[in-house]
Amino acid sequence: MSLQADLMHPELGYFDEGLNLTELTTYEKSDLPFGVAQTLHPVAYRSKIFLELENEHIWTRDWVAIGLTHEIKNSGDLLPFTVGFHGIHAQRLPNKSIQARFNRHQHGGCRFVPVQCRTGKQTKCTIASCNYTRDAPAMKASKEGRNSDEMYKFLGLVPEKLRDVAYTTIGPVIFVNVNPQCPQLSGNYEITNALSEDWRENDNIDVKFEWQDHSCNWKLFGKEFMREALWDNPPAWLYPNLLKGKIGATNVIAILQSTGPGNTLVRCFVSGGSPEDLKAALKQLQIIGSAASQEQIKLSNWNTSSRPETIGSTLPTETNKATYEMHRYLITRVTAVHEQFGNAPIMDARMLQRGRG
Secondary structure (H helix, E strand, O other): OOHHHHHHOHHHOOEEOOEEOOOHHHHHHHOOOOOOOEOOOOHHHHOHHHHHHHHHHHHOOOOEEEEEHHHHOOOOOEEEEEEOOEEEEEEEOOOOOEEEEEOOOOOOOOOOOOHHHOOOOOEOOOOOOOOOEOOOOOEOOOOOOOOOHHHHHHHOOOHHHOOEEEEEEEOOEEEEEOOOOOOOOOOOHHHHHHHHOOOOOOOOOOOEEEEEEEOOOHHHHHHHHOOHHHOOOOOEEEOOOEEEEEEOOEEEEEEEEEEEOOEEEEEEEEEOOOHHHHHHHHHHHHHHHHHHHHHHHHHHOOOOOOOHHHOOOOOOEOOOHHHHHHHHHHHHHHOOOOOOEOOEOHHHHHHHHOOOO
């Protein structure tokens, strides 16, 4: 079936490994009370179809953290972020507010999506604004606040014609939502309280940034992050992709970006403590990623000849409460019935609207 047919007929559904991935019965053994519920089916960690389902039901429906205001301090600075399969950016305006918009090109200007980009994994490409490629770091404007040449791929010559994306900030964190009918986030007290305790909105606070690539599904990095023994205070998972913890005097924020079924880009932010403390905190995130990568290998090979002892066996009981709660969140999202826009999934709705109105 062609890509166009897939986009124009979302009612065809999401199926893989003999499972209907939007049917509640697929997850019923993971939706039981804690202590009895099984861990999530491995299809959620290794399937390209499940990756596409997450794009339609999570990344394009929920408020997603994309970075900190510290990354775009000055007028004109621009922060790219691929939300699911959507290429968007946030830019600091002269009045110090922020505007989030869809990129000038959703497919980088390619007349068709190349074969190497259809693998379910974001790839490196010179066309940095394509929603199949890896994001570029935050871009700095000129001293006069003007757009740099490298921003053209994102903004074009007339940025005013680009479609806006809903955005808000809580503390220093920038959130976006590409759903044309998204609810407000400002009243989310869980996120507000979690971020106001240790993070300030002041852009001048000293924050160290680091990007880390890990060979694991984004959910597995979150699972390993939430092991409370690693932290001095209980960590927080602010769904879907914002993690917060504290090691000694060092505050840690990790923003997860799914770049493939078994790949995650973690945007790491640490603040507080000595330079050695900051390095130790970033090292801890590397250790978390390594543990998650080992878990990815186990789940990718579950019920296969690579792990013959698991063929036909029952999935283990989930013993981590934070992971169990994440499973409940995920099940609720992927089994929800959403309104379609113009007989197209939300991932394509914005592109279909181009040139209208």
